[in-house]
Structure formats: C-alpha cells, structure tokens
Amino acid sequence: MTxxxxxxxxxxxxxxxxxxxxxxxxxxxxxxxxxxxGSEATREYIVHPGAVMIMPRLPDGKLLFERQFRYxxxxxxxxxxxxxxDAGEDALATAKRELVEETGYTAxxxxxxxxxxxxxTYSTEHIAIYTADELAYVGARLDPGEFVETFAASLEExxxxxxxxxxxxxxxxxxxxxxxxxxxALRRA
Amino acid sequence: MTxxxxxxxxxxxxxxxxxxxxxxxxxxxxxxxxxxxGSEATREYIVHPGAVMIMPRLPDGKLLFERQFRYxxxxxxxxxxxxxxDAGEDALATAKRELVEETGYTAxxxxxxxxxxxxxTYSTEHIAIYTADELAYVGARLDPGEFVETFAASLEExxxxxxxxxxxxxxxxxxxxxxxxxxxALRRA
Numbered sequence: 001m002t003x004x005x006x007x008x009x010x011x012x013x014x015x016x017x018x019x020x021x022x023x024x025x026x027x028x029x030x031x032x033x034x035x036x037x038g039s040e041a042t043r044e045y046i047v048h049p050g051a052v053m054i055m056p057r058l059p060d061g062k063l064l065f066e067r068q069f070r071y072x073x074x075x076x077x078x079x080x081x082x083x084x085x086d087a088g089e090d091a092l093a094t095a096k097r098e099l100v101e102e103t104g105y106t107a108x109x110x111x112x113x114x115x116x117x118x119x120x121t122y123s124t125e126h127i128a129i130y131t132a133d134e135l136a137y138v139g140a141r142l143d144p145g146e147f148v149e150t151f152a153a154s155l156e157e158x159x160x161x162x163x164x165x166x167x168x169x170x171x172x173x174x175x176x177x178x179x180x181x182x183x184x185a186l187r188r189a
Numbered sequence: 190m191t192x193x194x195x196x197x198x199x200x201x202x203x204x205x206x207x208x209x210x211x212x213x214x215x216x217x218x219x220x221x222x223x224x225x226x227g228s229e230a231t232r233e234y235i236v237h238p239g240a241v242m243i244m245p246r247l248p249d250g251k252l253l254f255e256r257q258f259r260y261x262x263x264x265x266x267x268x269x270x271x272x273x274x275d276a277g278e279d280a281l282a283t284a285k286r287e288l289v290e291e292t293g294y295t296a297x298x299x300x301x302x303x304x305x306x307x308x309x310t311y312s313t314e315h316i317a318i319y320t321a322d323e324l325a326y327v328g329a330r331l332d333p334g335e336f337v338e339t340f341a342a343s344l345e346e347x348x349x350x351x352x353x354x355x356x357x358x359x360x361x362x363x364x365x366x367x368x369x370x371x372x373x374a375l376r377r378a
Contacts, residue, residue, distance in 0.1 A: 007265050010258040010336050021210040021217055023233040026311060028210055028217060033260060036336050044215040045261040046235070046311070069199040070309040071222060072234040076196050077309055114351075118359045119307045119314070120259040120266055122215060122235070126357070147199050147225050162303075168315075170307045170359045177366035 009036055012043070020044070048125035052095040053082040053171045055113070055179060056105055056132040062152040063179075064103055064135075065172075069147065078161065079172045081150075082127070091128040099132055103150045104140030107132035113178055118170055127171055129178070155179055198225055201232070209233070237314035241284040242271040242360045244302070244368060245294060245321040251341040252368075253292055253324075254361075258336065267350065268361045270339075271316070280317040288321055292339045293329030296321035302367055307359055316360055318367070344368055 012033040021028040027047045035041055056064040063080075070077050083098035085091055092110060100106050113129040142148060158176050161167040167176070201222040210217040216236045224230055245253040252269075259266050272287035274280055281299060289295050302318040331337060347365050350356040356365065 007256070007258070010256060010265055010338065012258050012260050014260075020212065023209065023217075023219060024231055026217060026233045026235075028212075028215060030212060031260065035334055037334075039334060041334050042213055043260040044212040046215075067196070067199060069196070069201050071201050071203075071220065071232040072311065072313045073306065073309055076199055077306075079309075114362075115354065115357055116359045116362055117262065117266075117357050119312065120262055120268075120358050122261065123308065123312075124261045125308070127359075145224055145226075145228060145230050149199065165304065168304055168306050169309050170305045170316075170363060173303075173305055174359060174363050174366065177363065177370060181366060181369060 011036060012041070015040065044122065046123040046125070048084075048123055049087065050085045050091070051082055051125060051127045052085065052091050052098065053080050053127050053129045053175060054095050054099045054132050055080050055130070055175050056099060056103065056107060056135055058135055058152055062154050063158060064105065064150055064152055065158070066102060067149040067151070077169050077172075078158075078167050079169045080175050082171060092130065095128070095130045095132070100138060101141050101143070102146075102148050104137055105132075105135040106138055108134035108136070113175075116171070116174055129171070129175055131179075155183065200225060201230070204229065233311065235312040235314070237273075237312055238276065239274045239280070240271055240314060240316045241274065241280050241287060242269050242316050242318045242364060243284050243288045243321050244269050244319065244364050245288060245292065245296060245324055247324055247341055251343050252347060253294065253339055253341055254347070255291060256338040256340070266358050266361075267347075267356050268358050269364050271360060281319065284317070284319045284321070289327060290330050290332070291335075291337050293326055294321075294324040295327055297323035297325070302364075305360070305363055318360070318364055320368075344372065 014031050016032040020030045031043045033043050066079050067076050081102045085094045111131045115128050117126050203220050205221040209219045220232045255268050256265050270291045274283045300320045304317050306315050
C-alpha cells in the first residue's frame with residue numbers, strides 16, 4: 001500500500017472554517033486545524049471546481065496547442081487547451097465544450113489519460129487529462145474577452161520546447177511527457 | 190520562435206491593482222486589466238515567492254519520497270521533498286535547506302533539471318526542480334507542526350504508482366516523467 005489516506009499519525013482535523021475572499025474567480029478559505037500532536041495551525045486554500053485539459057491530435061499526428069497571455073506571469077504561454085468545469089458538468093462534457101470553443105474543433109474519439117493535482121499545498125483543483133482524436137473543424141466560438149491563438153506542432157517539436165525550457169506550464173509539460181511515455185511504451189512493445 | 194512574450198495581439202495591460210487578501214500563507218491580488226480589444230476585465234491571482242522540488246537519489250539508485258497530509262484535499266499524498274523559497278534566498282540554497290530539514294539528508298552533488306509553473310491561471314508560483322546525489326544522513330530537523338514521513342522507492346516502482354493513479358501531485362508526476370525520459374534517453378544512446 002503506497003498511500004493510506006486514513007493515516008492518523010499524519011492527519012489534520014478541521015476545527016473551524018471561514019470564507020476569507022470570494023471573488024469572481026477565486027474562493028479563498030481559512031481553516032483552523034488540529035495537528036497530529038494536538039497543537040493547532042491555520043490552513044489557507046483556494047476552493048476550485050476542477051478543470052480539464054485536452055490533447056487534440058490532428059489526422060497527420062500533429063497536436064493542437066494554444067498561445068495565451070497569462071496575466072499573473074505577464075507573458076504568453078504555450079498550452080494544451082484547458083478549461084474549468086461548470087457546476088454539475090461532467091468532466092468529459094467540459095472537455096468537448098472547451099475544445100470547440102477555444103480551437104473550433106470537435107473530436108469523434110476521446111480517451112481519458114490521467115488526473116493530476118496542480119498545487120496540493122493551497123488549491124483543491126484537479127485537472128482531468130484527455131486525448132481527442134478524429135478531429136473535424138467547425139469554427140471557434142471564443143467567449144468575448146478571450147484571446148487565444150491555436151496552432152499545430154508535432155510531439156517531437158513540442159518535446160524540444162520542453163527540453164529548452166520554452167514550455168513551462170505544468171499541465172502541458174505533464175501531457176507531453178505522458179504522450180512521450182506512451183509512444184516509448186508502444187515502440188518497446 | 191515558439192512564444193513571443195511581446196505579442197501585442199494577446200497582451201493584457203494592468204490598469205489597477207489591489208490586495209484583496211493577505212493571510213499567513215496566501216497573498217491574493219485583484220487587478221483590472223485592459224484586453225487586446227480595449228475592453229476591461231478582472232484578474233484575481235496569488236502572489237507567490239516560488240518554490241523548489243528535490244529528487245534525492247540514494248547510492249542504490251532508489252529515490253526518496255515523502256508522505257504528507259494535504260489539508261485542501263483531506264488526504265495523504267506521495268511527493269518529492271519541496272518547499273517555499275524564503276525572501277532573498279537562492280533557489281539552490283532553499284533546496285539544500287528543505288532536503289535536510291524534511292528528510293535528514295545532505296547531498297554532495299546537485300543538478301538543476303527544469304522549472305515549471307504549476308498553475309499559470311491564478312498563481313505566480315514557479316517550482317525549480319533539482320536532483321540531489323551522494324546523500325549522507327545527518328538527521329531530520331522538521332519544524333514544529335510539520336508531520337512528514339520519508340521513504341525510499343525505485344523509479345520503476347514510482348512510475349507504477351503514477352500509471353495506477355496513486356501519484357497525482359503534478360510536481361512529483363513531472364519529476365518522475367523527467368527522470369524516466371532521461372533514463373530512456375540514456376538507454377537509447
């Protein structure tokens with residue numbers, strides 16, 4: 001057993017919880033917790049509904065990426081398409097919605113790859129990762145105020161960006177490395 | 190050129206910035222920005238000093254991991270050792286400090302691997318990733334209130350956890366896949 005979530009010697013118990021900020025995007029909570037040794041501590045964290053990332057593959061094997069300005073970092077990042085899960089929405093439905101909204105493509109074949117937690121120290125966010133194949137272009141439907149550029153590149157090209165530090169977005173790095181590992185496993189088989 | 194940070198067609202310009210929450214851990218800002226089409230929008234994000242992650246390798250090739258309870262997710266995660274950069278601290282100095290504090294090991298050989306941004310949508314955090322080799326045990330110095338269990342496992346074993354969804358922490362997944370890719374590159378050479 002690699003991880004027992006019931007481990008009482010490591011567990012923290014919530015004693016009190018309050019909303020300290022409720023913005024348009026961020027919902028911040030502050031809880032008082034009891035530590036395993038009986039002492040108290042404060043935990044501050046973002047409550048997030050979860051998100052999806054899509055790795056769309058064109059018939060020629062190239063992947064679809066986006067360039068988007070990310071304000072916290074004051075620069076453009078290369079990313080796989082991604083988006084937040086709406087209340088009550090199924091993760092795969094989010095993935096289908098975000099793919100067509102942001103890139104203009106629908107996909108006939110979808111596969112779940114993995115789930116990752118981007119920042120376990122202070123966010124409840126999880127990201128479900130999918131591949132999307134058999135794409136058909138139907139036209140993008142970007143929301144007003146969304147500025148996203150879509151472009152295609154091969155996995156090898158994108159791994160070159162990763163090796164040179166030109167792709168640093170965690171979810172995108174992870175997706176590329178999972179695809180590379182899958183491809184390597186296929187070559188070994 | 191894969192990413193031009195000056196892309197004016199994607200750039201958002203800050204008009205106004207305010208602190209909306211300053212806690213013990215989290216510092217939340219809300220900025221008003223001008224979008225490329227001239228309209229205005231709100232951006233809320235966490236200001237973070239940055240962090241490091243260490244992939245410590247024992248003489249027998251096994252890696253050191255930690256089990257730690259992560260309150261936002263109400264469960265224990267398997268992770269590589271990591272920690273926040275103190276004000277004015279060099280990232281490698283943080284890595285050396287965190288490794289001995291959390292695991293009790295010092296390392297004679299360090300190598301920078303990559304930098305990743307865990308959550309570009311709402312945090313300025315970056316994580317610098319290092320390998321640590323030629324370890325010597327000198328005894329852990331956990332801070333009061335820190336409850337961390339250290340254990341060793343092979344890369345193959347840890348990749349098995351990743352494949353089975355038992356390791357979902359983004360930084361740890363990424364580190365394992367970067368090591369696997371390095372190992373695969375060595376086997377091909």
